[in-house]
Amino acid sequence: MSDDTRRTRRNVLRTSAALAAVGGLAGCSQDESGARSTDGETEMNAENETDGTSGTDSGTPSETTTAAESSYSVAIEPMGEVTFESVPETWVANNGSWADMGIALGQEPPKGLWLPSRYHTHYYDEIPDVSVDKSNMATLSQQGSVGKEQFYELDGDVHIIDPNFLQNRFDGWDQTDVDEVSEQIGPFFGNSIFSTGYTWHSEYRYYSLMEAFEKLAAVFQETDRYEAFESVHEEFQNALAPVVPTRSERPSAAVVWGAGDQPETFYPYTIGPGTSFKHLRDLGVKDALAETDVKDFHTSRGAIDYETLLEVDPPALLLRGQETKTADEFRDTVVSYMQDHDVAGDLTAVQNGDVYQAGPLYQGPITNLVVTERLAATLYDHDGELFDRQRVSDVVNGDF
Missing domain, CATH: 3.40.50.1980 (Nitrogenase molybdenum iron protein domain)
Incomplete structure (x- = not known):
């Protein structure tokens, strides 16, 4: 992909309601500054439970009226509507939950994860003709911190990471950094579904695994594949x-x-x-x-x-x-x-x-x-x- 094409895509892979909402939610104090690397995090929402929170956003993409005819948008909290002119080709993710969703949707693996060591790809040995090579996957966490320059190096079309996680979990991140990455590289689209232990997440909803999976399917325009996998899940x-x-x-x-x-x-x-x-x-x-x-x-x-x-x-x-x-x-x-x-x-x-x-x-x-x-x-x-x-x-x- 040429630099000109990349810049064109960057101009349209933006959030429409996104980061203003994030900024209002990210002012909570950091409650895990001393957390060990065990990092036992959980996600709210049992698969067959309602989460009792507000929000009626759907994983189904909707057409935008301000972008090209091929554009679409997907809503997820805390970003709101995220608009895409074309389907992202490269991506960076927070953890193995999202990475596994991407593989299930037929995508190439993310270019980087917070801790690739916790993305246990040997589970794919159980599935014929499915494997993931992590040897070139970047580790975002460097001595317990995540550097902004890493995002420039990876140059992902979309970041499947809750920006509030970056701002409240790691020192050195604030709203201006989130805005810069979104505008210069690619938008954020994520929710810290893995953890209910963070006080800053109490103000917006969580998603269950299958709900989040459906959201990501909409981003990659793989709704049919998601529905096929949903049938597998139900049969299981x-x-x-x-x-x-x-x-x-x-x-x-x-x-x-x-x-x-x-x-x-x-x-x-x-x-x-x-x-x-x-x-x-x-x-x-x-x-x-x-x-x-x-x-x-x-x-x-x-x-x-x-x-x-x-x-x-x-x-x-x-x-x-x-x-x-x-x-x-x-x-x-x-x-x-x-x-x-x-x-x-x-x-x-x-x-x-x-x-x-x-x-x-x-x-x-x-x-x-x-x-x-x-x-x-x-x-x-x-x-x-x-x-x-x-x-x-x-x-x-x-x-x-």
Whole structure:
């Protein structure tokens, strides 16, 4: 693409209501300046729940009256209507949830992510003819900060990032920086759906995974592909329903972040609405921490140890921060270490062999299928596939 063409596209890939609204919402104080890199974030809105917030914006693109005939606009909070003269060809995204949505829509991977290491592309090994090479994917987070110059280097047509996330999560970003990137490079189109832990997000709505997926489909003009994948999702939910035991037969589970081969410190999570908990909600997992004195990581930013876990003594233990390991590697390192540990060895979950990988923080539509099925197999001893891998491949590759 020539520089002249690029500049022409930049002039029309702008927000119409966008950043004035963002500026009014971004004045909240930063509440996570000391957050650790564990960064356990969740998204509001269960897939089958209403979010109770205002806003009737639709993912369906609408024609604009001020741009060329081929232009279209898509609405998302907090930006409002974002107008596109043509379909974006390159993009930059916040995290693996959005990246996975893009792959499901048949797009090339984003040029950069906040932390590519948390975009677990090995899940695509489950799907024929679908793979992602992250070797050239830029890491936006540099020593806990995001530099504006990175956006110039990546030169994306659109940034699937909530600008309020940049302004409130990282030092050095303000409204003038957001405006500059939008005007000189490409617009922002995003919502921090992964986290309800940020106070600055309380003033505008969140989106569920499938709602956000539909929005992104409208941006890339892939509504038909989204609808095909929505059918896959519905079929999966129908197949999953009989696998989930009645509530009285389901074990309670404690969800904690515990990284490394020999974890000693854990960050606790109470199961709630949000993308990172979608698979747990869909499986009806009972929360062993919900009615204890253990505070959720989002609230406390605190950690617990084996002694605290032993006081709760959950029947099952689900560990995050272990997604790069295979099932055998997880068992031979983490589980083996706990079995030999003076305190952890007394945990009911450890003694009964009910310690499992909890699934990633960031889930898109493909990832969710894989990790939900995996946990159904380990937690409920289900044997067999719950979704059609070839059908997923067909949708991703445009054969629908």
